[in-house]
Amino acid sequence: MGNMSFNQKGKEERTYDAIVIGSGISGGFAAMELCKKGHKTLMLERGRDVKHGEYPTANKDPWELANQNTVTQEEVAKHYFKQNRLSWWVHEDNKHWINKDDEYPYDEVSRFDWIRGHHVGGRSIMWGRHCYRWSDIDFEGNLKDGVAVDWPIRYKDIEPWYDYAETFVGVSGQKEGLKQVPDGKFLPPFELNCAEQHFRESVAKKYPDRVITPGRVANLTQYNPDVHKGTRGQCQTRDRCVRGCPFGAYFSTLSATLPVAMDTGNLSLRADSIVTEIIFDTKTRKATGVRVKDRVTGEELEFFARIIFCNASTIGTTAILLNSRSEEFPDGLGNSSGELGHNMMDHHYGMGAGGTLPGFEDKYYKGRKPMGFYIPRFRNIDERTRRKDYIRGFGYQGVARRYNNNPEGLVGADLKKEIFKPGPYYISMTCFGELLPYHENRMWLNFDKTDQHGMPIITFDAKLRENEMKLRLDGVKCAEEMLEAAGCTNINSHNDPTAVGAAIHEMGTARMGRDPKTSVLNKWNQMHDVENLFITDGSCMTSSATQNPSITYMALTARAVDYAHKQVDAGVL
Structure with missing residues (x-):
């Protein structure tokens, strides 16, 4: 392990106030907030560099995409044999954003997508953009249900x-005034079309607690240059x-946080930088920096900082921590609780109607909305809606469209x-x-x-269990209702349990908690064992x-940076 420097540059040239590992939704937000507060920040990204606007298929029409936008079976068999298990996911128009399975393998005890x-x-380029606040129904859920550990925040x-x-x-x-998904600072919605509005009104008459509302998404219906900084x-x-x-019309690192961070003059961005481990100093009991392998040249480098933010994604961050082994932390940095890598969660779907x-x-409609409607959770939110067969709940995302006729014989x-x-x-x-959150x-x-x-190589072993299976039955039944x-006809439903990971909302492998013996992070997203290390991506979720979850990651990130900044100013970090 040791602290030997691999590169010849002076340590001062490789020392920053802060290092952010990862450039996705939470990493971009962390870098922006740190830079705005005056911290010289190094952002490390393991993949290639991409600039805003470098979206090769963004302006192509359907007939300009090969194979009617379908990736060939030969290419799937060679490169996307796991990614394409979700048949809707990999296409000609987005495959350049998706890792090839033959280049980045992983193992599964239970299927993991x-x-x-x-x-x-x-994934800020790839995300679905839905933004819903959590409520105390969520933050208190573990405590009230006697599940896992209590969230340290409300x-x-x-x-x-x-x-x-x-x-x-x-x-x-x-x-909508719903306690389970609190209202936020909203721009005007993408209005429901006539069929969706009819759906909202009809359901409200029979099931008043089931609310059909326009999806809350990070797409600008109004652009305000004084607020929506970046491009x-x-x-x-x-x-x-x-x-x-x-157009930068939806929020991404490239269109929003990165330009703001760059404009401060405080950001250094290094792409093609695979963080292999975080360096821990046993004397100060702090992280001193990170080790990096250049993806292109293979060169090994070290970079140093006073504070480190881990935002490499739930799986990426935890893999780095598990690989950061020392005599003090033989099972991974900050893993004195033994919880690092456990409590893997995701949302499960493959059910609906x-x-x-x-x-x-x-009646028709103009334009192609980037989303349809959302139905917030309505089960197990109070005593009246309490279920005896399962705990927690579900929500729906949907759309009403007019489909073209498809006549035969013409x-x-x-x-x-x-x-x-x-x-x-x-x-x-x-x-x-x-x-x-099953251990x-x-x-x-x-x-x-x-x-x-x-x-x-990372190995996964995560699956849906009895509570999820009972919940799914009710979720399908409520959709049919x-x-x-x-007044719909020809109603058809489906219930095909997805693997963990399929919703691309994986979280929980370095969870927040009140007790260092049962959690990795405290209420400030600060590692219990290493006080200058913060984690604000999905791995922090309890x-x-x-x-x-993405808007919650961003809110937690801004909060954690504010706390870290104040700790630095006070001389604690």
């Missing part, structure tokens, strides 16, 4: 940071977000004429369920097996709730 890409911006601790993050990000949405612009409703947005909505043939001009006629409205909805759901490193960069209430 690890969806990721290595490039500056990380909604009041993070509420002002939600305000701060949402204002900068630009979240469009509609206030942002108003959403053009092209619905090509998965490719990267040249759809149906044809009669009527409204005289060719030529007759076919062209018919397929341009819009068919009936169809409402579809996918249920996202909460996965409990048995975990990841670990196989030090006897390495990848192309010499890093140990709501479609029936709206439970998974039902809401998409």
